[in-house]
Amino acid sequence: MKVPALVMAGGKGSRMGVPTEKPLLPFLGKPLIDWVAEAISKATKISEFCVITSSNTPQTEKHCISMGWKYVHTDAKGYHDDLKQAVAKLDWMGPVLTMPSDVPAITGAALDRIVAEFEACGKDFLAVFVPIKKRQELGLSISSTDEYKGIWYAVSGVNVINGAKIQGSGKVETAAIITKEIEVALNVNTTKDLEIAGELMSKNLL
Numbered sequence: 001m002k003v004p005a006l007v008m009a010g011g012k013g014s015r016m017g018v019p020t021e022k023p024l025l026p027f028l029g030k031p032l033i034d035w036v037a038e039a040i041s042k043a044t045k046i047s048e049f050c051v052i053t054s055s056n057t058p059q060t061e062k063h064c065i066s067m068g069w070k071y072v073h074t075d076a077k078g079y080h081d082d083l084k085q086a087v088a089k090l091d092w093m094g095p096v097l098t099m100p101s102d103v104p105a106i107t108g109a110a111l112d113r114i115v116a117e118f119e120a121c122g123k124d125f126l127a128v129f130v131p132i133k134k135r136q137e138l139g140l141s142i143s144s145t146d147e148y149k150g151i152w153y154a155v156s157g158v159n160v161i162n163g164a165k166i167q168g169s170g171k172v173e174t175a176a177i178i179t180k181e182i183e184v185a186l187n188v189n190t191t192k193d194l195e196i197a198g199e200l201m202s203k204n205l206l
Contacts, residue, residue, distance in 0.1 A: 001045060001095070001115060001116075001119045002044075002045050002046065002047040002115075003045065003046060003094070003095045003096060003097050003115055003118075003150065003160065004046070004047050004049065004050070004090075004092055004095070004096055004097070005040055005043075005046045005048070005049040005050070005096070005097040005098070005111075006049070006050055006051075006083065006086055006087070006092075006096055006098045006099070007036055007037070007040075007050070007051045007052065007099055008050055008052050008079065008082070008083070008098060008100050008101060008157070009022075009023040009033055009051050009052055009053055009057055009060050009061065009100075009101040010052045010054030010056055010057055010074055010076055010082050011054075011056060011057075011079070012056045012170050018191065021056070021057045021058075021059050021060050022064060022101070022102055022188075023060045023063070023101040023102070024059055024060055025188075025194060025204040026051065027104055027188075027194065027197070027198060028104075028198060028201060028202060030035075031032060031063065032101055032102050032148075032188065033051070033060065033101040034060070034067075034105055035103075035104035035106070035185065036100075036101055036102075036103060036106060037049070037069065037101065037105070039106045039107050039108050039110075039111060040108070040111065041076075041108070042107070042108030042109075043108035043111040043112050043115075044108070044112055045112045045115040045116065046097060046108075046111060046115070047099070048070070049070070050069075050070040050071060050072055050086070050090060050145070051064050051069055051070070051071040051072075051101070052071070052072055052082055052083070052086045053071050053072070053073050053074070054073060054074050054075065054076035054077050055076050058127065060101075061073065066197045070126045072085075072086045072089050072153070073092060073132055074086055074121065075084070076090060080166075081155050083161075083166065084096060084167060087161075087163045087167065088102060088167060089164060091168075092163045093163040093164040094129065094163055094164070095118060095119075095160055095161070095162060096157070096160065096161050096162075096163045097111065097114070097115060097159070097160050098117075098157075098158070098159045098160070098161060099157060099158045099159075100157035100158075100187060101159065102157075102161070102187050102188040102189070103156070103157065103183075103184060103187045103188075104184050104186065104187065104188065104197060105182050105183050105184075105185075105186040105197065105200075105201060106184065107183050110136055110181065110183040110184065111158075114126070114128060114158060114177065115160060117175075117177055118160035118175075121172040121175040122173075123174055123175040124161070124165045124172045124173045124174070124177070125159065125160070125161050125162065125165070125172050125173065125174045126159060126160040126161075126174075126175050126176065126177065127148070127149060127155070127159050127174065127175075127176045128144070128158040128159060128175070128176070128177045128179060128184050129146065129153035129154065129155065129156060129176055129177070129178050129179075130153060130154040130155075130156050130178075130179060130180065130184060130185045131153060131154070131178065131180060132145065132152065132153060132154050133179045134154075134185055135154045135185060138182075138185065138186070138196060139192070139196050139202070140185070140186070140189075140193050140196060141189050141190045141191075141192065141193055142154055143189040143190075144147065144157075144189075148176045148178075149176075150206060153176075154185075156184040156185070156187060157187055158184050162165070186200065186201075
């Protein structure tokens with residue numbers, strides 16, 4: 001199975017508290033989003049990718065153009081609304097990998113494992129969660145959490161969805177991967193997260 005991927009890059013990034021759009025923050029020599037695009041290019045189970053932008057990220061949109069990447073401009077009404085709008089515009093009604101632009105440690109191999117797990121689970125939606133304790137151990141912020149089978153986890157932002165299912169209002173069958181892998185645990189929400197990520201990756205701890 002090969003699936004297309006959406007890179008979410010239309011948010012305000014207000015938690016960073018810096019003027020630079022988060023996808024373009026310099027990180028070990030290149031913008032954050034370039035690390036994600038590089039991982040996608042190395043994944044064997046991703047057929048193509050598209051970046052979701054909005055009025056919040058005009059410079060990111062220009063960067064996409066300069067890099068020759070496909071992008072979809074959405075209305076910046078929130079993560080889920082923007083995702084639905086992008087999927088509809090692209091007419092991607094089968095499985096779609098979604099991921100944020102701020103997971104610089106992600107690898108093609110990790111993405112391939114996630115797609116393979118989605119294929120095996122037989123569900124409409126696969127979420128990738130990280131134990132809250134793992135992020136705390138790394139010194140990372142806990143900004144977004146979700147509950148799965150009675151336990152709260154940190155949200156990695158990496159998921160595989162059924163494009164057709166998210167357009168409707170019916171029940172969506174869900175599954176989850178719970179992982180401590182640094183590849184998905186290391187998403188950047190604050191300037192401190194960015195500093196910690198840089199230290200970890202520069203020391204070749206991945």
